[in-house]
Amino acid sequence: MLTVIAFIALLIFVAAGVHIAIALGVVATLMLSFNLNIPIILIAQMAWDSIDSYALVAIPFFIFAGNLMTRGNLALVLLELMGSILRCFRGGIALALSLSSVFFSAVNGSSVACAVAMGPAAVDLLPREGYPKQFAASIVAVNATLGLMIPPSLTFILIGSIVGMPITDLFIAGILPGLLQASLLTGMTLWLSRRHGYGSATKPPDWKQFGRRLPGATGALLMPVLIIGTIYLGYFTPTEVSALAALYAVLLVLVIYRTATVRDVWSTACDSVSQTVMIYGILIGSGLLTAVLTRLGLSRELTSMIAEADIPAWQFLLAINLLMIVLGMFLDGISLIVLLSPVLFPMANAVGVNPIHFAVIITALVEIATLTPPIGLNLFVMSRITKLPVQSITRSVLPFYSIQLFGLLLINAVPLLSLALLP
Secondary structure (H helix, E strand, O other): OHHHHHHHHHHHHHHOOOOHHHHHHHHHHHHHHHHOOOOHHHHHHHHHHHHOOOHHHHHHHHHHHHHHHHHOOHHHHHHHHHHHHHOOOOOHHHHHHHHHHHHHHHHHOOHHHHHHHHHHHHHHHHHHHOOOHHHHHHHHHHHHHHHHOOOOOHHHHHHHHHHOOOHHHHHHHOHHHHHHHHHHHHHHHHHHHHHHOOOOOOOOOOHHHHHHHHHHHHHHHHHHHHHHHHHHOOOOOHHHHHHHHHHHHHHHHHHHOOOOOHHHHHHHHHHHHHHHHHHHHHHHHHHHHHHHHHHHOHHHHHHHHHHHHOOOHHHHHHHHHHHHHHHOOOOOHHHHHHHHHHHHHHHHHHOOOOHHHHHHHHHHHHHHHOOOOOOOHHHHHHHHHHOOOHHHHHHHHHHHHHHHHHHHHHHHHOOHHHHOOOO
């Protein structure tokens, strides 16, 4: 009964707007201290153990690199580069925006950061090219979700840290599903543009302009190659790559593009530390919650129940997909991962679902949660950038939402998408 009360209290805290890290920490600490009689000094040690991981050092560096790339205003550089050859057909600039968003997804590791990076450039350029502002906002909102799937995904770092899986394997597992989703979204972007007559076909591709712009964009274009290529080839670990990416981002904005000053870099570093502290706080709360579940034996009991019920894997996955889509209406992605991962992953293992594949499924569901009202973060980010009502952006997102669900179905049904590139 006390466990049920604690869970209800946690939900009330979250619903009331209390930060998930504080809600988790307070509820878990009270459970450990008063229900399980664990001394406070041991609880403090558990909290430290939750973040005492070499892999977690990657988080601040990836955040810092992504924030610098955003602050360097490189989105417009990429849009103009791709637009110089894609303006030749209707929907070309929208396609350029979609592809640029995919690029930033491979740099930021966060859907919100990608939306913030691409949003202003999209709102500035696309309406001048004959596209409705809400359509531009929907393209950015949807494609920004790929930042959760394509390395360096902070979602995979969180899942790997909470569940105890190799982050390198999770990064590699996200490549093909991310590219699949990107292909589906760019195809839908092009189809909607042509169907509604957005934009216009202009002169043939301007390869001379493309050639003039390419050297200036090459530095930025090499960032995803640096991150994904070195991890996949095994040259560096994610933590080592994160530090290298941060140094490379500083070089880009200070020396190559000169879009930021030393003071801007310092300010960005301070902002990145604040974001990192928030994530570490969530991980501490999650670690304490996992300790509670372990000592109460709740995860073990649920896993045994699932194993004895002999539920087919597809039925289990269907139930989890429906559950998380509903919960995604009321909880943000980090809350979903932190609250459900300690319980769901042992259950998935009990029914024979590969944990790496299951992590990719969870990430795809979190992507959908960022687009699902009334909480969908990306909708509110683009509403703030464009000054449009959330309802207007939501209506424009609906066609893309359906294609995201189709991608989710493929990711569930074809484990090879997640596992093919793994050694």
